[in-house]
Amino acid sequence: MQGEINVGTHVWVGDPDLAWTDGIVVNIEGDEAEIQTSDGRMVVSNFSKIRPKDLEAPDGGVDDMTKLAYLHEPAVLHNLATRYGVNEIYTYSGDILIAVNPFQGLPYVYDACVMEQYKGAALGELSPHVFAIADVAYREMINEGKSNSILVSGESGAGKTETTKMLMRYLAYLGGHAGTAADGRTIEKQVLESNPVLEAFGNAKTVRNNNSSRFGKFVEIQFDNHGRISGAAIRTYLLERSRVCQISDPERNFHCFYLLCAAPQEEIERYKLGDPKSFHYLNQSSCYELVGVSDSHDYLATRKAMDIVGIKREEQDAIFRIVAAILHLGNIDFAKGDNDSSVVKDESEFHFRMTADLLMCDHQALQNALCKRVMVTPEEIIMKSLNPDAAVISRDGLAKTIYSRLFEWLVDKINASIGQDCHSETLIGVLDIYGFESFKTNSFEQFCINFTNEKLQQHFNQHVFKLEQAEYRNEEIYWSYVDFVDNQDVLDLIEKVSYPTFSFSVYSSSS
Ligand SMILES: Nc1ncnc2c1ncn2[C@@H]1O[C@H](COP(=O)(O)OP(=O)(O)OP(=O)(O)O)[C@@H](O)[C@H]1O
Ligand SMILES: [Mg+2]
Structure with a gap:
């Protein structure tokens, strides 16, 4: 490295604020170089924080990083930043696509004309795009009869889920119009509409991302031998169960809780809900609303997506009844009973009754589940009373278990409804985990x-x-x-x- 750098060399130098800044070496002493930066500063830096700069790199950057003269960090970042500056969010590095989150809807990037353009185009023929990656996967599958997987990776908020949705949209576009469900719902529409349903129950606002996935997802889209979508399977991993009972400020719980609190009045009355601020599982954070998002609109949109995915109205009601039950469950507090036992506090009697009614379970059974621990030995079944602190842990454990079972049930339901094609020999998998x-x-x-x-x-x-x-x-x-x-x-x-x-x-x- 030192050999390449002399007085007069154009370089990148590590910068605490900008990561890297460019300049010219004006003096060298031992392991240190003095650099005149292009923004007019003089900095002294160790050689380990200096990289050579390619003066012949094109002004607008290169669309494939393998074309860079130097493939070091400042060259890569500078190239991505240059392209980002002109709204080119995609760049190749060989056959890998790098996406930089634009944090705004870019017009014409994903519309039908663009899909049409990328259809069948060889990788690298057009500017880098997520559609090109999906197209390669699809063509290889058709031409070589080989299944493919697309891995979407990056830290939280990087844009994985949005990218995954675009991949799925493009694959649905290529392989659409296959089998039609009895009531006109196509398989590809069901696959696409599974996204908002899963996001309502598995995504939440975090400090990094207003719609952060709190579960991993692997979607397998199956194709028949004409290249048409013939089935799909969704596998989910590692749902963040702890969020149901514990949230930190300024994050939110899973979206579905706020959606339900913003449901039409009739449902609010049926489930005896109301202001999210009145529920312990929601009021641990001061964040209830998201800028630019209407929970009441999203509630209706989620219901509609559930219709398309094939979840019946009665099942939808049962799902939201459980969501409401969890909110009431979280409001149950305990007082000290006799001999280190606990009882439901009088003030939370209403929430206790609502929980039991909504879960359609016996009141005494719920009371026992919360305030007692059952131990089974070969000889006998022992019921041990729990003190109020232990009862709170038991309450939260119940809430987490019910929620994660609900989520699993929902995924099973979607899978059963979309249906897998057991004759399909090829598939494209898309993996979107949380960052x-x-x-x-x-x-x-x-x-x-x-x-x-x-x-x-x-x-x-x-x-x-x-x-x-x-x-x-x-x-x-x-x-x-x-x-x-x-x-x-x-x-x-x-x-x-x-x-x-x-x-x-x-x-x-x-x-
Ligand atoms: N291609 C894009 N076009 C426009 N906006 C985007 C794009 N990609 C990401 N965004 C914006 O960035 C936000 C975060 O993206 P996304 O939810 O996909 O991140 P993620 O990588 O899945 O994060 P997490 O690991 O937290 O789930 C989106 O809600 C959207 O506002
Ligand atoms: Mg995500």
């Missing part, structure tokens, strides 16, 4: 999702570098390894825990 996050205190759930992200990154690295290696070897090109951050050691530390082994014998006796 990496790092807090001061990270929960176990956070740990799991970050671990999953790390595993995916490793898969990606191996896949990409292995492919490249094979290509270079085939073409007998001299090459050396690209240096990249390899977190395999961290993965090994987590995955390869060796447990002490115990040897034991089993004795059976016949008596």
Whole structure:
């Protein structure tokens, strides 16, 4: 590195605010260089924070990063920023697509004419686009009879879910108009409409993203041998259950709770709901509304999407009855009873009754579920009373379990309704998980999702570098390894825990 940099060399230098800034080396002393930056400052920097700058890079950037003379961090970031400045949010790096979140609707980027243009075009023929990636996956499937998966990765708020939706829209466009449901709902429409339903129950506002996925999703779209969509399956992972009972300011709980509180009056009365501020599971944060989002509109939109996906009206009512029950459940407080036991506080008697009624369960059974722990031994069943603190934990455990079962049920329902094509031999899978996050205190759930992200990154690295290696070897090109951050050691530390082994014998006796 030092060899390439002399007095007069144009360079990028690490900058605490801008990440990198450009300038010219005016003096070198030992490991340090003095640089005159293009914004008129003089900075002194160690060589380890200096990279050469390509003066011949085109002003508008390059649409494929493999065309860059230097593939280092400042060159990549500068290229992406230059393109972003002219609303080019997509850039290739070989056959990988990089998307930079525009945080605004860009006109004409995704409309039907653009879809038509990308149909059948070879990768790289047109400007980089998410449709081009879906098109390659689809063409390979048709021409080579091979299934493909598209992995969408990035930190929270990067735009994975929006990208996934565009991929699905394009695949639906290519493979549409196959089997039609009895009432006119096409399979592709059902696949697309499963998004708002899942988002209502699995997404929430976080500090990073107003519509953050709090679950992972792998959608398999199946095709018949004419390339038409013939079925689909949605698999979900790692729903963030803890959010049901615990939210931090200024985040929100899952959208569905606020949607239901903004439902038409008739439903509000039926479920005895009202202001979200009156529910413990919602009022731990001061955020109730989202700028530019109408919960009452989204409630009706979710109902409509449920219709399309094939969830019957009675089932929809049952779903929202459970959502309401969870809100009432969270408002049940406990007072101290006799001998370290607990009883439902008089003030929360109403919420207790509402919970039992909405869940259609026996009042005494609910009381026992909340205030007692059942232990089963081979000899007997022991009921142990819980003190008020333990009863609160039991209440929250019940809420989390009911919610995650509801979510699983919803996914099963959508899958059953869309239906899988058991004759299909080819499919395209799209993976959208939730992004990496790092807090001061990270929960176990956070740990799991970050671990999953790390595993995916490793898969990606191996896949990409292995492919490249094979290509270079085939073409007998001299090459050396690209240096990249390899977190395999961290993965090994987590995955390869060796447990002490115990040897034991089993004795059976016949008596
Ligand atoms: N291509 C795009 N065009 C316009 N807006 C976008 C685009 N991609 C992302 N956004 C905006 O950014 C927001 C966050 O994007 P998205 O929900 O897809 O992030 P994510 O990567 O799925 O995050 P998380 O891991 O939290 O689920 C979207 O709600 C939308 O406002
Ligand atoms: Mg998402």
